[in-house]
Amino acid sequence: MSTLYTIDPELVSKIEAFRFAKRSQGNAALICKIDRIKLLIEEDEESDSLTIEDLADLLPDNTPRYVVLSYELKHGDGRLSYPLVFLYYSPNGAKPDLSMLYASAKTFFENTVKIGKVLDIQDSEVLTDEWLSSKLLK
Numbered sequence: 038m039s040t041l042y043t044i045d046p047e048l049v050s051k052i053e054a055f056r057f058a059k060r061s062q063g064n065a066a067l068i069c070k071i072d073r074i075k076l077l078i079e080e081d082e083e084s085d086s087l088t089i090e091d092l093a094d095l096l097p098d099n100t101p102r103y104v105v106l107s108y109e110l111k112h113g114d115g116r117l118s119y120p121l122v123f124l125y126y127s128p129n130g131a132k133p134d135l136s137m138l139y140a141s142a143k144t145f146f147e148n149t150v151k152i153g154k155v156l157d158i159q160d161s162e163v164l165t166d167e168w169l170s171s172k173l174l175k
Contacts, residue, residue: 040142040145041076042071042076042077042078042142042145042146043075043076043077043078044077044078044079044146044149044150045077045078045079045080047080048067048069048078048079048080049149049150051067051080051083052067052105052150055067055105055107055121056121058107062086062109063085063086063087063109064086064087064088064089064092064106064107064108064109065083065084065085065086065087065106065107066082066083066084066087066092066095066104066105066106066107067080067082067083067104067105067106068080068081068082068083068084068095068096068102068103068104069081069102069103069104069105069146070100070102070103071138071139071142073135073138076142078103078142078146081102082095088166089108089164089165089166089169090164090165090166092104092106092164093161093162093164093165094161096126096128096161096164097128098128098130098161099128099130099131099132100128100131100135101125101126101127101128101131101135101136101138101139101140102126102139103123103124103125103126103139103143103146104122104123104124104126105121105122105123105150105152106121106122106123106124107119107120107121107122108120108121108122108169108173110170110173110174111170112174113174120154120173121152121153121154122152122154122155122156122169122173123146123147123150123152123154123155123156124156124157124158124164125139125143125155125156125157125158126158126159126161127139127140127157127158127159128159128160128161129159129160154173156169156172
């Protein structure tokens with residue numbers, strides 16, 4: 038199946054490195070955007086050792102983003118794991134053409150980066166540790 042979109046090869050390399058990084062503590066995120074002219078999915082921002090609330094603050098109020106998140110998940114028995122999560126952020130205030138652009142490229146991005154945990158979010162205020170943990174521990 039052909040697609041109009043491409044992913045920056047440097048971003049693909051970063052995601053692969055991210056997948057296999059040995060995390061000892063904290064969350065890390067790669068925030069990705071689409072260059073509307075080139076139809077290229079590229080890195081917008083990278084952040085290590087951030088809280089989920091910090092991540093929510095980094096997300097724009099009116100522009101969709103893809104987020105690849107290494108999340109420090111605390112299990113009920115005290116164990117820690119670091120699942121890789123793909124967040125598709127599409128705020129309600131986004132312009133319809135931007136929302137459609139990101140929605141149409143979402144499956145392509147998912148299939149290319151092969152992240153099993155995919156969560157959609159429309160309001161950055163909802164993005165909290167409690168919300169994320171509840172989704173991942175189901």
